[in-house]
Amino acid sequence: MTFLDSAVWDGKFCSDGWRHSPARQPVTEPATGDRLGTVGAATAEDVDRAAARAAEAQRAWAATSPQRRAAVLRRAGELFTEHAAEIEDWLVREAGSVRSKAGFETGLAIGECFECAALPAHPQGEVLTSEDARWSLARRRPAGVVGVIAPFNFPLVLGLRSVAPALALGNAVLLKPDPRTAVSGGVVVARIFEEAGLPAGVLHLLPGDGAVGRAVVEAPEVRVVSFTGSTPVGRAIGERAGRLLKRAHLELGGNNALVVLPGADVARAASAGAFGSYLHQGQICMTTGRHLVHESLVDEYTAALAAKADSLRVGDPAREDVALGPLIDRGQLERVHGIVTDSVAAGAKIAAGGEIDGAGYRATVLTGLTTDMPAWREEIFGPVAPVVSFSTAEEAARIVNDSEYGLSVGILGDVGTAMRLADRIDSGKVHINEQTVSDEPNAPFGGVKASGTGSRFGGPAANVEAFTETQWLTVRPDIADYPF
Structure with missing residues (x-):
């Protein structure tokens, strides 16, 4: 027994x-x-x-x-x-x-x-x-x-x-x-x-x-x-x-932001972004739901993130070696796909994924977004990575804070710039040179605002x-x- x-x-x-x-x-x-x-x-x-x-x-x-x-x-x-x-x-x-x-x-x-x-x-x-x-x-x-x-x-x-x-x-x-x-x-x-x-x-x-x-x-x-x-x-x-x-x-809930600063290592940043958005099919309150990338890196970063997404297999984790398992039920699967298709209808572009795959959803990258689109405003709770660009640290802080949520933020790149940006962000957790998903039993955990x-x-x-x-x-x- x-x-x-x-x-x-x-x-x-x-x-x-x-x-x-x-x-x-x-x-x-x-x-x-x-x-x-x-x-x-x-x-x-x-x-x-x-x-x-x-x-x-x-x-x-x-x-x-x-x-x-x-x-x-x-x-x-x-x-x-x-x-x-x-x-x-x-x-x-x-x-x-x-x-x-x-x-x-x-x-x-x-x-x-x-x-x-x-x-x-x-x-x-x-x-x-x-x-x-x-x-x-x-x-x-x-x-x-x-x-x-x-x-x-x-x-x-x-x-x-x-x-x-x-x-x-x-x-x-x-x-x-x-x-x-x-x-x-x-x-x-x-x-x-x-x-x-x-x-x-x-x-x-x-x-x-x-x-x-x-x-x-x-x-x-x-x-x-x-x-x-x-x-x-x-x-x-x-x-x-x-x-x-x-x-x-x-x-x-959370709609957590990952900020990629100018000069950041794009390959490493894309790896962090993929982990933050796709771990457990994005079904985590700390999931990276918004990717803010400096305008000097946004095209390179988006291409690298899309390549990562395309490489991630979806399937049954009890029977296959896969990167993404199923979403918890059909209702959640359809909700995720609905947010993606609504955003595409509003003008967003799919750089990777965007499809139901059995009981799961393919790792998805969205570009061409405005900050009022569903995929940017809502907590998706699925493997979807929306990407927008920013030009200045002031603009990045404004975009990060322009959310009803305030749980977790990651900042990748120069530590001094990241520290100054962190002081302007309303969030229960800030991780410099890490993505947004992190938890330890001895560390305080919680969010502000609607989080x-x-x-x-x-x-x-x-x-x-x-x-x-x-x-x-x-x-x-x-x-x-x-x-x-």
């Missing part, structure tokens, strides 16, 4: 053990349409029950010693390492990941657990000054029950980066994965922590549709909601959480801020004297 054997989870969800559900949710391979199994679909009533149980279990878990909580996180990291090959197979088949992306994602999961294992021993407050004869402390306490709603594109790590720090800091968690990746984004996490020794009732896996997500947000026991996904859904969650006076950490509510993931400061509450505590040696 393998670690992720379907006999454990088929037709079930995990809430105080694996429960059979009368409602089933298919697990489908996007490359072929084949069914890989089913998971049990939770209901709003299941969420209510899980939230009540989580609140009960959380108090005991928060009272568990820091070393014990750290040991669970370390063991989780070891289990990810031991079962990496099987987990990667699921990321390839269920999420359409190419093998290198699946390995990268599993590696991030391992790092996330080991990084979070240090959180229980991290300082949990500070000593304050006071005008009175007393000790005055600001201490961090677990928020309580955290609701985590995760997306399909990096289903494992984009859920785990909230689950792991929340658990390490003494919270209980309700995890709702995307229905399209309920195994790699949900079952894997539940199995890992089950085997790592996490007490029953602390982590609940609740696959389901939008009604389940709403129930997670609205459950009275849930005090913090951590959502990664589209901006429209994030806005709705933020509005609902605001009415309920709950904190919502929202990591949302989210800032850095709420990565590193002790962001994680402690995200998943704890601050309590003011004072202590006197004796009962104070009062004038009443």
Whole structure:
């Protein structure tokens, strides 16, 4: 029996053990349409029950010693390492990941657990000054029950980066994965922590549709909601959480820019641009969605990028050595193609790609764009690289900032020029001489504007801020004297 054997989870969800559900949710391979199994679909009533149980279990878990909580996180990291090959197979088949992306994602999961294992021993407050004869402390306490709603594109790590720090800091968690990746984004996490020794009732896996997500947000026991996904859904969650006076950490969309400065090495820049636009078929919030190239290099760069695009094979990553796998479903495939064809109809030119290829989409380069065309304005979430030129650094800064999003920007070329440009850019992340896709468990991650509510993931400061509450505590040696 393998670690992720379907006999454990088929037709079930995990809430105080694996429960059979009368409602089933298919697990489908996007490359072929084949069914890989089913998971049990939770209901709003299941969420209510899980939230009540989580609140009960959380108090005991928060009272568990820091070393014990750290040991669970370390063991989780070891289990990810031991079962990496099987987990990667699921990321390839269920999420359409190419093998290198699946390995990268599993590696991030391992790092996330080991990084979070240090959180229980991290300082949990500070000593304050006071005008009175007393000790005055600001201490961090677990928020309580955290609701985590995760997306399909990096289903494992984009859920785990909230689950792991929340658990390490003494919270209980309700995890709702995307229905399209309920195994790699949900079952894997539940199995890992089950085997790592996490007490029953602390982590609940609740696959389901939008009604389940709403129930997670609205459950009275849930005090913090951590959502990664589209901006429209994030806005709705933020509005609902605001009415309920709950904190919502929202990591949302991006239309990220790569700026190629005059004098940059074109071959290396085109390689960086191709990686940024085509990794995981462009289905990453950090994907390079806009290529701004200095007018002295734009023709050479476009030709080099188009040659890269034409060389990238599309296919089934579970059965072929390919650079691009399938898009997650037919709806997303048609949406990507629609944005390309609408932009072409408005005057854009296809330098490479622009075609559906089975369940995937060919790596595409678009030129002749204006900045009001759909392929430039919208987050495409597909393997499409729109290219425009600029003449001055001032113009580049204006074009980069002329977007509702502000997640990630890459700048390639002279470091001094890049540094000055970086100071003028509104973005949660800026990478000089790198493309836009980058993530490390110890680094703060998040965007501004329509890309989210800032850095709420990565590193002790962001994680402690995200998943704890601050309590003011004072202590006197004796009962104070009062004038009443």
